[in-house]
Amino acid sequence: MKSYHHGNLKQELIDCACRLCERDGYTKLSIRSLAKESGVSQTAPYRHFETKETLYASVATEGFKKLSIACHIDADKKITKKHLVEIGCNYIEFGLKNANTYDLMFGTAVGNFAEYPELLESANSTYENMRLSFSKLASDSDEVIAYKCITLWSMVHxxxxxxxxxxxxxxxxxxxxxxxxxxxxxxxxxxxxxxxVLTGLIQN
Amino acid sequence: MKSYHHGNLKQELIDCACRLCERDGYTKLSIRSLAKESGVSQTAPYRHFETKETLYASVATEGFKKLSIACHIDADKKITKKHLVEIGCNYIEFGLKNANTYDLMFGTAVGNFAEYPELLESANSTYENMRLSFSKLASDSDEVIAYKCITLWSMVHxxxxxxxxxxxxxxxxxxxxxxxxxxxxxxxxxxxxxxxVLTGLIQN
DNA sequence: GCTATCATGTTTACACTGCTAACATTAAAT
DNA sequence: ATTTAATGTTAGCAGTGTAAACATGATAGC
Structure with a gap:
């Protein structure tokens, strides 16, 4: 016996979208198929996502959260080059193993992150984590840390x-x-x- | 007075597609709008492009040709680090100024280059040019040259x-x-x- | 030159898409 | 208990990729 209201549709749609996006690529994802998958009418998703891009933004947000976790390393104080190599490897592994989600995160499907606060937050947080790691590597100025950070990121990306x-x-x-x-x-x-390449970058 | 046959439809469609792809991004491009733009029926393009992906492949092919030109430098014999820096700058400039076309070339819109011989050819030719430049930089082994090449490419990309x-x-x-x-x-x-970063890479 | 062939164009049609508007149901607030 | 707002459904529009059947006209062989 199904009730008129689903109860937890939004989260289920996001979960389902994450799964389908990763499986088939985000271009193959349709709101209608998503609705059908969740046993709900074609237009029900529009109560939770203004447009398709909003849904994409949610999937990308989940992606950045997962990327943050993948790149997180346990190191309280000092960080060595070896740690950064590990971060880089984990980043690349994530990008290759979650290629379709990665496209959504770094492609143009979501135009302006600023329109999606949660996405902006999760993306910035990923950056902030990497920045923190570099700050524990050496006592560089903030500018140098940021520079190294962007450089490593662009390399692994x-x-x-x-x-x-x-x-x-x-x-x-x-x-x-x-x-x-x-x-x-x-x-x-x-x-x-x-x-x-990191040796060239951090020369220590 | 319009004749039944267009005469040069294929090339006109490609040119038009290149323009629209770069202007609005390839996702906004539709075969129908393209046909209308060329004053031809909706399905006429299908006489020249099996699927939309085939059209994308043609646009991407043009893109790689332009990228090759942008990254070409005049240097007969010896090439210096400065030359490679120039190549890298030109590459990045191309990527930023032709961002939408670049997406088509390096994104997933065209799944398998091997299905489009011209695309494969133009993409490989871009790589080959860069490889040649590295081979004129130092007398490295082919393996080392290829390694440096891929490394630079991934950095600028x-x-x-x-x-x-x-x-x-x-x-x-x-x-x-x-x-x-x-x-x-x-x-x-x-x-x-x-x-x-190149200094770190080529240590000379 | 006449005709058959084939490349190239058109018309029609189908299934699918994002999205809107109007309406239905039910949970929450007053 | 009644109102209200959140969440669901139905119906429908305009646009899409693509296939099938048909029309036109350039070209090659006789």
């Missing part, structure tokens, strides 16, 4: 993008020299690679 | 993504220390930044 793309482009170059083989070398030796 | 995203996220941190201000410092001193 770039690696996620290139590693994914390269797997899809194809490799008709010589054995072991083409982008795919090289990328896979990097991917399977992520620690070494990050250690190398 | 990551910067394009982060610089764009950060402008959209908002900055509620202390003055001059938040991601936006820091990113804009990097963006306005791209040469310095690339020089710094």
């Amino acid at each position: 770039g690696l996620v993008g290139i590693l994914r793309k390269v797997q899809v482009v194809g490799d008709d170059f010589e054995e072991g020299v083409g982008p795919i083989s090289t990328a896979s070398v990097i991917a399977t030796n992520l620690e070494d690679h990050l250690d190398k | 990551g910067l394009v993504g982060i610089l764009r995203k950060v402008q959209v996220v908002g900055d509620d941190f202390e003055e001059g220390v938040g991601p936006i201000s820091t990113a804009s410092v990097i963006a306005t001193n791209l040469e310095d930044h690339l020089d710094k």
Whole structure:
């Protein structure tokens, strides 16, 4: 016996959307299919999400929360380069294993984060965590810390993008020299690679 | 007086698609609107593009050709770090100025490049150009060249993504220390930044 | 030159989408 | 108990990608 009111529709829609987005990519997600999945009428979701972008924002918010958790490391006081390498590896692993969600978080599906306070909050919090880690690495000025932070972020972000793309482009170059083989070398030796570029970045 | 046959529809559709994709983003592009813009029936484009993805692939192909041109530098024999910094700057400039096209090239709109020979060709050619530049920098092994190449590519690719995203996220941190201000410092001193990370990469 | 063929264009149609407006039900507030 | 607001449903619009059947006209072989 189903009651007229669902009771917890919003959360169920978000959960379902997260699942479907990750499984099929956010472009395949429709509000109608989502509604059907939750056993509710086509337009019921509109009581909880103004537009489709609002729903995307919720999925992206969940994504940033998960990314924060994935990149969190237990280190009270001092942090070493090794810790930062670990953060970078975890970041990249998250990006590759949750590629479709990652697209939603860093693509253009959600235009302006400022319109979605929770999303802004969760995204900034991810950054703030990384910033904190750098601040525990050395006694740099805030500016230098921020600079290192953005630099590392852009490096791991770039690696996620290139590693994914390269797997899809194809490799008709010589054995072991083409982008795919090289990328896979990097991917399977992520620690070494990050250690190398981080050494250049933090010179200590 | 219009003739039944358009004469040059395919190229006109591609040109128009490139323009609209860059102006509004590829998600806003519809085959129907494209047809209307070219004064042709709704389904005429299907004589030239099997699916919408095929059209996307054509736009992306044009994008890679333009990217190759943007990243091409005149240097016959020896190439210096300065040249590579220039390549990196040009790459990033292209990514930021043609952001919507860039999304099409590196996003998931075109699933498998291998299905579109011209796209594969143009994308690989972009990589090959960068590889060639590195090969003129130092007498490294092919493996090392490919490694440096992928590393630089992922760095500049990551910067394009982060610089764009950060402008959209908002900055509620202390003055001059938040991601936006820091990113804009990097963006306005791209040469310095690339020089710094490249120095770490090529250690010469 | 005549005709068959084929590339290219049109018309029609289907299933799907985001979204709005009007209405129904029920929980919460007065 | 009555009002109100939150949450659900139904019906419908305009737009989408794409397939099928048909129309037109350029081109190749006789």
